[in-house]
Amino acid sequence: MKLWTVFVHALLLVASALTLLPLWWMVAASFMPPGEASAVPLRLWPSVPTLEHYQALFARLDIGRHVAISAGLAIVTTAIALTVNTLAGYAFAKLPFPGRDRIFRGLLGALVIPGQVAMLPLFLLMRAFGWIDSWIAVIVPGMASVFGIFLVRQYAAGLPDGVLDAARMDGAGELRVFRSIALPLCAPILVTLGLVTFMGAWNDFLWPLIVLADDDRYTLPVALANLVGEHVQDTELVMAGAVLTVLPVIVLFLVLQRWYVAGITSGGVKG
Amino acid sequence: MKRWAGLGFVAPALGLLLVFFLLPTVAALLLSFTDFDVYTVADPSRLRLVAFGNYERLLHDDRFWTALRNTLWFVAVAGPLSVAVSLAAALLVDAKVVRGRAIFRTILFLPVVTTLVAVAVVWRYLYHPRYGVLNQLLGAAGIAPIDWLGDPKWALPALALLAVWKGFGFNMLVFLAGLQGIPERLYEAAALDGAGRWQEFRHVTMPQLAPTFLFVGVITAIGYLQLFAEPYVMTQGGPADSTLSVVLLMYEEGFRWWNLGYGAAVAVVLFLVILAASLVQLRLQRRSVA
Numbered sequence: 001m002k003l004w005t006v007f008v009h010a011l012l013l014v015a016s017a018l019t020l021l022p023l024w025w026m027v028a029a030s031f032m033p034p035g036e037a038s039a040v041p042l043r044l045w046p047s048v049p050t051l052e053h054y055q056a057l058f059a060r061l062d063i064g065r066h067v068a069i070s071a072g073l074a075i076v077t078t079a080i081a082l083t084v085n086t087l088a089g090y091a092f093a094k095l096p097f098p099g100r101d102r103i104f105r106g107l108l109g110a111l112v113i114p115g116q117v118a119m120l121p122l123f124l125l126m127r128a129f130g131w132i133d134s135w136i137a138v139i140v141p142g143m144a145s146v147f148g149i150f151l152v153r154q155y156a157a158g159l160p161d162g163v164l165d166a167a168r169m170d171g172a173g174e175l176r177v178f179r180s181i182a183l184p185l186c187a188p189i190l191v192t193l194g195l196v197t198f199m200g201a202w203n204d205f206l207w208p209l210i211v212l213a214d215d216d217r218y219t220l221p222v223a224l225a226n227l228v229g230e231h232v233q234d235t236e237l238v239m240a241g242a243v244l245t246v247l248p249v250i251v252l253f254l255v256l257q258r259w260y261v262a263g264i265t266s267g268g269v270k271g
Numbered sequence: 272m273k274r275w276a277g278l279g280f281v282a283p284a285l286g287l288l289l290v291f292f293l294l295p296t297v298a299a300l301l302l303s304f305t306d307f308d309v310y311t312v313a314d315p316s317r318l319r320l321v322a323f324g325n326y327e328r329l330l331h332d333d334r335f336w337t338a339l340r341n342t343l344w345f346v347a348v349a350g351p352l353s354v355a356v357s358l359a360a361a362l363l364v365d366a367k368v369v370r371g372r373a374i375f376r377t378i379l380f381l382p383v384v385t386t387l388v389a390v391a392v393v394w395r396y397l398y399h400p401r402y403g404v405l406n407q408l409l410g411a412a413g414i415a416p417i418d419w420l421g422d423p424k425w426a427l428p429a430l431a432l433l434a435v436w437k438g439f440g441f442n443m444l445v446f447l448a449g450l451q452g453i454p455e456r457l458y459e460a461a462a463l464d465g466a467g468r469w470q471e472f473r474h475v476t477m478p479q480l481a482p483t484f485l486f487v488g489v490i491t492a493i494g495y496l497q498l499f500a501e502p503y504v505m506t507q508g509g510p511a512d513s514t515l516s517v518v519l520l521m522y523e524e525g526f527r528w529w530n531l532g533y534g535a536a537v538a539v540v541l542f543l544v545i546l547a548a549s550l551v552q553l554r555l556q557r558r559s560v561a
Contacts, residue, residue: 005368012363016378022436023381025404026393038402088284095277103285110288112549113296114497116518117538120525121298122291144287174276203386205500206518210526221388225504228392235396245389253384257377260384261444 023246030054030240037235053240063223063244070220071248073135074201077142081197082190084144089152090182094164095174104153107146115141119210126211137211138219142201148193151263155189156182192263195256199249220245302535309529325536335537337512338520341427345516346495349431353491354484356435357442362472364443365450376447380440387437391504394433395420398505420506423513430501430514438494442487449483450476482556489552493545517541 025044029037030053032046057063091097092104122141123132131137159182167177183190208219218226224241231237253260305311306321329335363369364376382390397404398419406416419429457475466474499518502508508515508523517537525534 008363008366008368009370012369012375015360015363016375019379019382019436019440021404022390022393022397023385025397026390029396037396038399040402040407042404042407084284084287088281091277091280095280097274097277097281100277100281103281107288110293112546113292114493114542114545115292116497116499116521117299117542118292118295120521120531120535120538121295121302123526124298124531125291125295140291143291144284146288149284174280178280199384203388205386205388205503206522210522221386224392225388228395228504238392239396242389242392246385249384249386250381253381254377257380261380 026239026242026246029236030243032236034234034236037239053234053237054244056237057240057244061227063220063241065216066218066220066223067244067248069217070202073138073219074198076135077139077201078194078198080139080143081145081148082194085148085193086152086183086186086190087178088144089149090156090178090186092149092153093156094159094161094182107149111146111150116206119207123210132211133213133217134211135217138208139201141207142197142204145197148197151193152186152189155186159185188259188262191256191259195252195260196263198252202249299535299538302532303539305532307530307532307535311531312529321532325533328533329536329540334512334515334520338515338517338537339540341513341515342496342498342517344427345431345434345498346492348428349434349495350488350491352431353435353439353442354487357439357487358446358480360439360443361446361450362476365447376444379443382437383440385437387500388504390437391433391501394429395505398429421510423511426506426510426514430498430505433501433505434495434498438491442491445487446480446483449480453479485552485555489548492548496541496545496548517544 028044028046031049031051032043033048033050033052036043036047092100118141126132126137126140131140163185164177164181167181168174172180203221204219205221205225208222209225212218212222215223215226224238224245227241228238303325304320304322306319306324311317360379364372364379369375396402398406400406400416400418400421403419405419410416417425419425453476457479458471461471461475497518498516499522502514502516502519503522506514508519518541521534521537521541524530524537
């Protein structure tokens with residue numbers, strides 16, 4: 001029994017070390033003096049920790065701008081997506097209207113359509129609207145999502161009808177019932193959905209890459225891919241850029257992971 | 272009154288999905304029957320219907336077959352690998368004797384939330400033939416250096432390793448939820464019958480996890496069918512097209528060469544493959560319920 005306990009923990013420690021190694025090396029390399037990340041033998045700790053790469057990124061390469069762009073777009077996308085998907089998910093659960101269940105089944109069917117299929121025509125649509133190289137084009141595909149509607153509907157279906165009806169008896173309109181009764185009760189799932197949406201928007205790459213043309217407007221992941229193209233030899237500088245890209249979502253996850261995990265295990269759908 | 276309230280609540284979402292998702296999807300199908308190319312971008316009146324012309328071209332396009340083969344290889348190799356690694360991780364984390372379970376779970380899950388582009392960039396350096404962490408570690412074990420991203424034999428396996436590292440934590444969580452759903456009395460009954468650890472796993476855990484396996488397998492396959500950022504950032508599809516994926520081909524045809532009609536045909540094929548995978552899941556699910 002004792003041996004088994006040691007064995008299981010040893011395996012877990014090895015697995016954790018292997019999982020963390022790339023992230024560890026990324027962080028360590030970002031603080032190394034130029035050239036040290038490519039040293040033989042391998043270094044896992046900077047000889048003299050330096051902030052020069054971060055300083056260069058902010059001062060010379062204006063990365064703060066791309067951090068702000070990514071944060072702004074992710075926040076706006078999340079705010080819109082939360083509003084739109086929560087309204088719809090709640091109605092699909094609690095407000096019957098003609099054809100409701102058929103529409104909902106249709107939406108679930110649409111889950112099998114991969115997002116990339118719509119991209120070429122969506123690009124042409126953005127072009128027709130004159131939205132190419134603009135913020136609005138970046139946020140458009142994330143504003144409403146079938147997954148988000150589904151997640152909220154599953155949760156809202158469990159709300160007690162009695163409470164909602166009581167508010168209606170008091171003369172509250174549907175919008176008011178939603179805002180002051182349903183919304184607070186749905187808070188846990190809203191945190192989950194907000195988190196998944198924010199991370200999805202922050203991490204998105206293909207679509208911003210397609211619709212943004214001007215370097216000055218790049219989101220952080222696109223700017224990072226661009227940075228690698230221009231500074232591929234400056235390993236430590238590129239690692240500092242990677243840290244800045246990954247850090248916000250990791251911190252957000254660590255703080256709110258309870259809700260994130262609940263979302264995955266209850267919704268069972270990839271974010 | 273209430274009838275209309277509900278419709279008003281769903282209207283914004285349905286409107287957005289219709290304009291920015293469903294119509295473009297239908298348009299992709301239509302686009303794939305046209306010769307929309309770089310000249311049409313400048314002058315829309317040049318657009319011609321070519322019926323199945325793009326699809327016929329696909330059949331004779333070596334790069335398309337290469338992309339399809341690479342993508343299916345990725346699904347067939349990285350898929351099972353990811354499922355196996357995530358099941359093993361879930362079993363370890365779920366073991367009764369484990370202390371600090373939440374910490375291990377968090378660490379193993381961490382790569383899932385990272386930005387794919389950023390970690391692909393990091394792994395590009397880890398794979399460096401001379402200075403890369405991986406070859407230095409292998410060198411310490413006496414293994415000759417491998418040109419991970421420069422050798423057509425190794426490039427796709429290298430991307431698969433990154434993809435498994437990045438994604439297994441998600442599947443691990445799904446397996447953990449499945450494991451926690453197995454009634455304790457089944458294990459008690461097995462223990463009474465004198466079952467050892469392996470027999471318990473073989474006769475209780477595995478059969479009980481069957482639906483989870485199916486779910487995990489299909490979402491992993493669907494995710495890998497959409498492979499894009501790894502080859503885009505790390506290899507640009509090379510060397511010698513050895514990491515060209517279907518979505519990368521669609522991107523190149525559509526957004527680099529502006530062959531939007533042809534690119535749309537590639538997208539439609541991708542959709543059909545994913546649809547087939549989903550239908551297999553549905554069929555198997557019905558059978559397991561029945």
